[in-house]
Amino acid sequence: MAVRPMADIIRPKDFDEMIGQEKLVGKNGVLRRMVESGHITNMIFFGPPGTGKTTAAKIIAEKSGMELRELNATTASLSDIKAVISETSTMMGSSGILLYLDEIQYFNKKQQQSLLEFIEDGRITLIASTTENPYFYVYNAIISRSAVFEFKPVTPAETAKALRRAFDIMNEREGQSKTVSDETLLHIASLGAGDVRRSVGIVENAYWASDDEITTETVSLFADRNIGNFDRDGDVHYDLLSALQKSIRGSDPDAAVFYLAKLLEGGDIISACRRLLVIANEDVGLAYPLAAVVTKACCDTARELGMPEARLALANAAVLLATAPKSNTAHNAIIAACEDVANGKGQNVPTILQSPCFKGYKYPHDYKNHYVKQTYLPDDLVGKVYYEYGDNRTEQAAKAYWEQIKEDKR
Secondary structure, three states, X not given: OOOOOHHHHOOOXXXXXXXXXXXXXXXXXXXHHHHHOOOOOOEEEEOXXXXXXXXXXXXXXXXXXXXXXXXXXXXXXXXXXXXXXXXXXXXXXXXXXXXXXXXXXXXXXXXXXXXXXXXXXXXXXXXXXXXXXXXXXXOHHHHOOXXXXXXXXXOHHHHHHHHHHHHHHHHHHHOOOOEEOHHHHHHHHHHOOOOHHHHHHHHHHHHHHOOOEEOHHHHHOOOOOOOOOOXXXXXXXXXXXXXXXXXXXXXXXXXXXXXXXXXXXXXXXXXXXXXXXHHHHHHHHHHOOHHHHHHHHHHHHHHHHOOOOHHHHHHHHHHHHHHOOOOOHHHHHHHHHHHXXXXXXXXXOOHHHHOOOOOOOOOHHHOHHHOOOOOOOOHHHOOOXXXXXXXOXXXXXXXXXXXXXXXXXX
């Protein structure tokens, strides 16, 4: 007879029982306020495994009164989507269908597009979840019709509360009086690295492998690598990523490889790769443009190899970035431009840029040095400077070149 997993038994039935997502489902959480006001919109949940994405979707379905249908994009097909859609015209779907689509990143564009018509007319309310960045993996038309919520890794302190509950339930269910210390539960919670489901699984296995008390020695049998005990406050994931970036930004290769090693020991290749790619573009930037290319190659290699060989490629990237010259000029330029866009500036694109049909546009390649002076910014932004050349050799060379070219054309 199949035994229900403990992680399923202790799954929260209400927002009040959820742990670790205070900003989303706490007393003043934005997701909670939306749902309690009756505003159930299409949503995308993204974040690591075991952080409450599926639980939140089930609670929303319960509170909304809609019929919940669950699909996993790793195994679902177009026919599965059509089967859910067919229910919208039956009595069962009269209150609306809430489709929870897990791992949406595994659906191709055509499969994702098949949902559009039905989420637009309201026959289906979609809650999609993903462990990847949705802006890279989810079709833009779905993102534009959805509210996006990020689920953060659950801290060890919060996870330990769920573990104590699971342990007490097992004792009651089995008529046992086994014990486990708060310190051991916190250790197990740290091993889960923010994944509550994983931590509960360790507790459950350790319970059956223990006689009277669950000890750290027993726990070690079910966690072959200590991936979280370096942090007792619960912010290990983001603290390490921040430390990695600040160390590289500060040009310290030794600190860079240390924090990279901590991340990789925790099995977090994906986050390490993403942060290195960010650093290459944000902190090294135009001082050494090829750093972004090399870093991307190293990250691709790491994903292809997996651990332990992945650490070699990522160490190459980390040391390269730490020892490279630094520039954040492009970063500053796009931030400033985004602020103007957010403030509603530059609404009208200059006429000469709108279409080849309009007269007045000068084709730069027809001129000496492929440059001719003309105005590209909208009228209300003429003269605005977003990009300032950095003081590194690469950007100064570009500055000198363009000063000479543009001076010839004045």
